[in-house]
Amino acid sequence: MPVMNVIQAVNDALRLEMRRNPDVVVLGEDVGKFGGVFRATQGLYEEFGADRVIDTPLAEGGIIGTAIGMALYGLRPVPEIQFADYIYPAMDQLVNEAAKYRHRSGGQYACPMVVRAPYGGGIRGGHYHSQSPEAHFVHTAGLKVVVPATPRDAKGLLLSALQDPDPVVFLEPKRVYRAARGEVPEGAFLEPLGKARVTRAGSQVTVLAWGAMWHEADRAAREAEAEGLDCEVIDLRSLQPLDVDAIVASVSRTGRAVVVHEAPRTCGFGAELSALIQERCFPHLEAPVTRVTGFDTPFPYALENEYLPRAPRILQAIREVANY
Amino acid sequence: MRREDEVDAARPPSEEPAGEAQGGILLDYPIRRIVDEEGTADPAEVAPSPDEVRVLYRWMLLSRALDERMVMAQRQGRIGFYVGAVGEEASVVGATAGLEEEDWIFPCYREHAAALMRGLPLPAFLCGLLGNAGDPLRGRQMPCHEAWRPGRIASISSPIGTHLTHAVGAAWAARLRGDDLVALAFLGDGATSAHDFHTAMNFAAVHRVPVIFACRNNGWAISVPYERQTASPTVAQKGVAYGMRAERVDGNDVLAVRAATREARARAVAGQGPTLLELVTYRMEAHSTSDDPRAYRSDELVEPWRRRDPLLRIRAYLGRRGALDEGADERLRTEIREEIRGALREAEAEPARPPLSSLFEDVYAEPLWQQREQRDEIEAAAGADPRVSDPHHADA
Numbered sequence: 001m002p003v004m005n006v007i008q009a010v011n012d013a014l015r016l017e018m019r020r021n022p023d024v025v026v027l028g029e030d031v032g033k034f035g036g037v038f039r040a041t042q043g044l045y046e047e048f049g050a051d052r053v054i055d056t057p058l059a060e061g062g063i064i065g066t067a068i069g070m071a072l073y074g075l076r077p078v079p080e081i082q083f084a085d086y087i088y089p090a091m092d093q094l095v096n097e098a099a100k101y102r103h104r105s106g107g108q109y110a111c112p113m114v115v116r117a118p119y120g121g122g123i124r125g126g127h128y129h130s131q132s133p134e135a136h137f138v139h140t141a142g143l144k145v146v147v148p149a150t151p152r153d154a155k156g157l158l159l160s161a162l163q164d165p166d167p168v169v170f171l172e173p174k175r176v177y178r179a180a181r182g183e184v185p186e187g188a189f190l191e192p193l194g195k196a197r198v199t200r201a202g203s204q205v206t207v208l209a210w211g212a213m214w215h216e217a218d219r220a221a222r223e224a225e226a227e228g229l230d231c232e233v234i235d236l237r238s239l240q241p242l243d244v245d246a247i248v249a250s251v252s253r254t255g256r257a258v259v260v261h262e263a264p265r266t267c268g269f270g271a272e273l274s275a276l277i278q279e280r281c282f283p284h285l286e287a288p289v290t291r292v293t294g295f296d297t298p299f300p301y302a303l304e305n306e307y308l309p310r311a312p313r314i315l316q317a318i319r320e321v322a323n324y
Numbered sequence: 325m326r327r328e329d330e331v332d333a334a335r336p337p338s339e340e341p342a343g344e345a346q347g348g349i350l351l352d353y354p355i356r357r358i359v360d361e362e363g364t365a366d367p368a369e370v371a372p373s374p375d376e377v378r379v380l381y382r383w384m385l386l387s388r389a390l391d392e393r394m395v396m397a398q399r400q401g402r403i404g405f406y407v408g409a410v411g412e413e414a415s416v417v418g419a420t421a422g423l424e425e426e427d428w429i430f431p432c433y434r435e436h437a438a439a440l441m442r443g444l445p446l447p448a449f450l451c452g453l454l455g456n457a458g459d460p461l462r463g464r465q466m467p468c469h470e471a472w473r474p475g476r477i478a479s480i481s482s483p484i485g486t487h488l489t490h491a492v493g494a495a496w497a498a499r500l501r502g503d504d505l506v507a508l509a510f511l512g513d514g515a516t517s518a519h520d521f522h523t524a525m526n527f528a529a530v531h532r533v534p535v536i537f538a539c540r541n542n543g544w545a546i547s548v549p550y551e552r553q554t555a556s557p558t559v560a561q562k563g564v565a566y567g568m569r570a571e572r573v574d575g576n577d578v579l580a581v582r583a584a585t586r587e588a589r590a591r592a593v594a595g596q597g598p599t600l601l602e603l604v605t606y607r608m609e610a611h612s613t614s615d616d617p618r619a620y621r622s623d624e625l626v627e628p629w630r631r632r633d634p635l636l637r638i639r640a641y642l643g644r645r646g647a648l649d650e651g652a653d654e655r656l657r658t659e660i661r662e663e664i665r666g667a668l669r670e671a672e673a674e675p676a677r678p679p680l681s682s683l684f685e686d687v688y689a690e691p692l693w694q695q696r697e698q699r700d701e702i703e704a705a706a707g708a709d710p711r712v713s714d715p716h717h718a719d720a
Contacts, residue, residue, distance in 0.1 A: 062523035069493020165689035
């Protein structure tokens with residue numbers, strides 16, 4: 001089985017689906033000849049031509065708005081937003097248009113498309129190259145939100161998203177774009193959206209994470225094991241649809257949960273997970289659901305080590321919850 | 325006959341502030357007109373057959389009668405809201421008639437006539453105003469936000485200008501698929517200030533997308549007049565900076581609007597790119613049933629436009645051609661009144677509301693567990709206490 005990093009896995013999925021489905025078109029800033037600033041679309045322009053790998057003018061609202069029109073017509077657009085931090089000019093198009101189109105037209109129209117955007121910190125990118133906007137999109141009925149952590153999932157989940165009937169926001173963990181390497185099956189395969197993966201079985205504390213933070217959660221769980229604390233780690237992979245059954249099954253068993261994300265804490269997706277666990281696992285809970293998150297500040301440049309919930313902070317939370 | 329893209333400083337536009345007053349920035353697009361206010365046609369123009377013009381006239385009459393009747397229905401409390409096109413019928417009907425059936429239309433929200441011309445049944449449209457079980461949108465939008473996929477009428481959203489890039493995308497997709505068709509987006513003068521206008525114009529021009537932007541410059545965005553919307557003496561000149569062909573058309577002349585749209589369409593499918601059409605017209609009534617224009621504009625401003633009423637003009641034209649006498653005109657009006665009355669009766673016979681469970685459908689292609697769970701929750705709550713569904717429960 002070939003070994004790939006996340007970027008190569010994304011590129012492989014796009015190429016395979018573009019070969020299979022002539023309706024798939026990629027559009028965005030610098031995605032054409034240059035192959036994208038992270039090289040995720042490298043080689044696609046050469047293989048599929050300027051009609052299907054489109055360098056657009058610099059306007060995120062235009063990229064998403066144009067993609068919506070293409071999707072209405074029957075294409076499968078894959079707009080790339082160069083950094084998730086730049087998605088806000090397109091919020092109206094995503095939240096008010098793409099997300100609502102099927103419902104507001106009485107089911108006459110649909111907007112199947114995959115909005116790809118690298119997200120997250122840890123690359124010394126300051127607050128305009130580091131944000132994690134997933135909660136905005138999960139809060140918007142009509143959108144699906146997928147965040148892979150590993151190369152294998154990046155490929156399998158992206159291939160599923162590319163065949164999904166709804167608009168999908170596909171957030172790629174740029175901190176581990178190249179650092180995360182692993183075996184990826186050759187050819188097409190589908191990882192279903194809405195299925196979490198228990199990546200480490202354990203009995204004492206459930207640790208929930210996704211994207212780049214899954215790597216930190218996994219590291220913290222390994223360190224906890226050395227201290228005799230047995231953690232179960234779940235990579236949610238897809239925040240909407242959400243595999244609530246997997247969460248409930250695990251926390252009902254462990255009675256303890258730590259939620260990890262790098263977005264700010266208040267109204268972050270961890271708040272929703274905490275509420276769901278409280279509603280559904282109340283009789284089983286042995287400790288308060290604890291969040292290890294970014295802070296309610298803009299994402300910093302100089303102090304990002306402390307801002308990001310890396311393994312040492314997660315480990316502290318695991319200890320606290322285990323000893324509550 | 326002038327060329328559409330002709331920039332002619334010699335002739336000031338007839339219905340605009342003089343360009344010289346704007347610091348000499350005027351790029352004077354002359355107004356294209358085929359039929360003058362007396363109903364006399366420019367002999368240099370090729371006119372459609374009288375039968376065809378009578379069909380356009382009928383749609384304009386229907387649009388006017390529908391608007392008048394529905395404003396009354398709103399006053400009677402039978403519908404919650406209405407927004408119409410009184411005075412702008414030639415722009416809506418002319419642009420729609422200038423397209424081919426397979427072309428896509430992205431309406432603003434005054435173009436109900438376009439949807440009806442594309443086959444949206446009148447009773448279904450009225451069900452939309454009532455938000456009842458017969459509404460093709462299943463009661464999910466305010467009145468006047470129709471969508472009709474069989475007629476390639478896109479879905480309407482209330483935020484201004486957001487549909488312009490959708491029209492670009494759809495037209496672009498058609499070209500990528502090798503389909504010889506165009507998309508036309510209607511917009512008002514207010515939309516030219518919205519960021520999506522700039523983006524759509526730019527994307528369309530850079531990539532030579534087969535799209536038509538039909539701007540009904542009706543002089544008003546709710547209470548804000550054209551001069552407070554833009555410092556450009558014309559909308560058409562905005563096309564210059566984008567490298568886009570633009571034409572200024574008498575928006576109250578249905579034949580001129582139709583001809584300009586046809587020509588824009590022909591250029592678009594020939595690969596010559598997009599066109600911006602400025603249809604100079606006037607919003608003769610309120611913005612919608614939610615405002616009273618006397619609060620922000622004097623009736624004196626409207627008065628000259630009553631004489632330029634697009635219905636009077638095309639009726640005079642048909643009269644001069646011997647294609648419509650007073651008796652025939654009256655019969656047409658009676659027929660339309662009956663059609664609306666019958667359709668309203670039919671619409672009001674539908675159940676007053678769509679089923680509660682329908683709220684949770686079409687959010688996604690298949691409901692997720694949240695929609696399923698919340699559907700069961702509200703059905704149980706409404707079943708346990710009927711006040712849950714009663715808008716006036718607090719008064720009970």
